Structures are given as structure tokens and as C-alpha cells.
Amino acid sequence: MTIKLYELAGADDDRRFSPYCWRIRYALQHKGLDFETIACRFTDKHVIAFSGQDKVPVLADGDEVVSDSWAIACHLERAYPDRPSLFGGPAGLALSRFYVDWADTVLHGTLIRLLASDIHAHLHEKDKDYFRETRERRFGTTLEAFSSDQARTLQELKRILTPLRRTLQGQPYLGGDAPLYADYTVMGAFMWARCVSQVPLLESADPVTLWRSRLLDLLDEEALRLRAYG
């Protein structure tokens, strides 16, 4: 039975912009597993209700249904131990967790300021009110006000990427000579941006840019056919 990945989509079925879903796309590809994807919108809660919760990514792998990107990555590592490892062993698994927490808070927390309006613009009509209401409540202001100071956010992004930049000056991937789940975790954020925004996030000579290019080069044909900018 083919693995099924339920992914967030915009107005177009092939606008797959969730950073968490990108982590799993990369992870499935890393493991060399065949999978099909199902486009979901924010308000398609019924489509993934079988998972017992309401957020994508959801992975249906035979009888197992797993939600939450970290849990899915751990499931793939456990269920397919003979495929290339996502973590490089127990220490690598434990050490990967900080990358998740750093991306989820520091990196996403900055990028969302750049992307909130763009995400809204790319959503399916049926999602637009839901997104605006939940996010404006969370941000305490309108999407447009929240995303207004682009220049400042780009400066902030450059600043918060300092430790990542330093690491990638010394090695091609966070995982060393080859990428690991830590790379996909951070790259998810850049894929998120790439799917909805035309703003160049990084300078071309930035080690983070070069690393991003290396990870883009790893995408399979199906992923490359999805809608994105840049």
C-alpha cells in the first residue's frame, strides 16, 4: 500500500506551502520511499479527521496513521531502519530536536512577518477568512500591518541566521557531508517562503543561500513541478 502524505495546499492544488509538510517530503525522499500526496486546505478538517487531530502533515503508512512532522520523521526512521538514516543514530536523533525547536520559534517567528500577507493571497477562497481570523487574533493586528515592515524583517532574518551561517561556512550540510533531518527541518522554512513570496531572502554569496541551493538540487521531479517562486 502506497504511503499517503496529506499536505497543506493553497488555491492551486500544487501550491504546497507548509514548512512542516516540506520536512516530510524531504524525509520520504531521503528514505527513498514511494508516496502519494493529497492536497488539503486549512478548513478541510474532515479530510484528516481520521488522524484524530486537525493539522497536516498526516502520514498514512499501511495501518499506521501519524501526525506531527517530528513524530512522522521518527516513525519513518523506526519503520524503515534499512533505508538511509534521517538522524545518523540515537545521538543524532536527540541532537536534531533543537533544530526543530529553533526553526519552529526563531526562524518561523521571523519569517511569518514576511509571509503572512503573501500566504493569505495564495489561499483557497474557503480558507481566507479562517486564516485571517485565527492569525490576526494570534498576532494582535491585521495581516497587512503585521507584514508591513519588510526591510526590517529582512534585517532581522539576516541577524537570526548568524549561527546557521557560521555552521554552513564550515560544512556543506547541518548533517555534515550529506543532509539529515536537521537540514530538512530548517529548509522547510525556506520552502515555505519560496512557495508564496517573491522577495529574495538572502544575499547570493551567503553560505545559507548556497546550502539552500544544494537542497533545492536534491528535490525530485514531482516536487520541482509544484508551484513556487525563485
Added chain:
Amino acid sequence: MTIKLYELAGADDDRRFSPYCWRIRYALQHKGLDFETIACRFTDKHVIAFSGQDKVPVLADGDEVVSDSWAIACHLERAYPDRPSLFGGPAGLALSRFYVDWADTVLHGTLIRLLASDIHAHLHEKDKDYFRETRERRFGTTLEAFSSDQARTLQELKRILTPLRRTLQGQPYLGGDAPLYADYTVMGAFMWARCVSQVPLLESADPVTLWRSRLLDLLDEEALRLRAYG
């Protein structure tokens, strides 16, 4: 031949406050290696001139002289492969690098605002002018002005620790069930603070505080005899 670790000291020989030296103390202890330490001051450049550079930590291990804490940790891992691993394998080694860069920039960059005046107060007389001049040039202001807004720095510290806090909510150490070099890298910063400052950095129920306590409990008797607060 006993391993020798050259460490930064304050006015008192047993005030060993360098965060980078603490990383190596923990690493040596983790490896179960006997070592002796030599107290150096900032202006004792001649004492470590044999290392071909002017910064501690310097490790003299038989014929090998290694400087830079990361290089020393890699040396220990390579030279003592049968002792407990600091990285848990090649993936763990690569994944540890971001912790170094995060601690060096984000964590130290915030803590130094809290500690600059306290460090100066604890220095040997012969180091005071050197420290004041080099740091005031780097900070672009006086040590006292730089360290003045303690309440704000403590708020900032709480904020930048968000990803670390999240990770440590889910696992006892960054390395998982037992500490690895990544833990010692971050802990170095808290040891730095502990050696010179009496200001409580963290709330008692913070997962980071609990992790810090676990790492303090691992210190050997000699390390516990060194001068520190808290």
C-alpha cells in the same frame, strides 16, 4: 604524561570563568581522562605562546598541542575513541556544530551584556586595563554602560532561550538521555555566568534551570572546589 589544560583565571587562581575552557573541562571529565590545569590570565600570552596562538583553552596532550575548544573536543574524540563519545558518531559530530555557533553568538552575545562589569571586577589587576580597552573598543561603549540594563538583558535571555527550553522540556539533555558535547557547549555559558555573577539568570521551574542543575551535579570534586556563585 598527564594532559594539561591551560585555563583562563581571574584574580584568584581558582576563579576559572572562561565558557570555552568549561566546555573542555566537561569534555575531559566525560572521557574519564586525568588532567591538570594551569591558570592563565588574559595578559599571560607568553605562557601559551608554545601553542602558536594567544587564546585559551590550550590542551597539551603528550606531543600534541591543540587550541580552540572545538578543535580540542575533536582531538579528544579522535585520540580516545574507546572512551565515551562526545558526539555519538559522525552525524552527532556534524550536528553539534550548530550548538557551538548558537552558543558563541546568540547566547554569549546576550550574556556578555550581563557579565561584562562582573568579569572586570573579578580580573587580576594586570588584566583589568587590557580587558577594559579591548572590550570597550568592541562594544563601542564603557563596560558599565554596556552592562547597565540588567532587567532588559534578563528578559532578552529568557526570550533567546526559548528553543533550548522547548528541547529540554522533552528530553533531559541535548544529547538525549545522557549529555554530549552539545550540552557542555551550552553549559559553558552558564558556568561563565556562575563564576562571576550573583544574578539569578533563570526561574527555578525553567527546564533550562533543571538541565543546568543536572550538569552541575556531574562536576567532579576538583571542579566543585573552584570559586563560583550559586
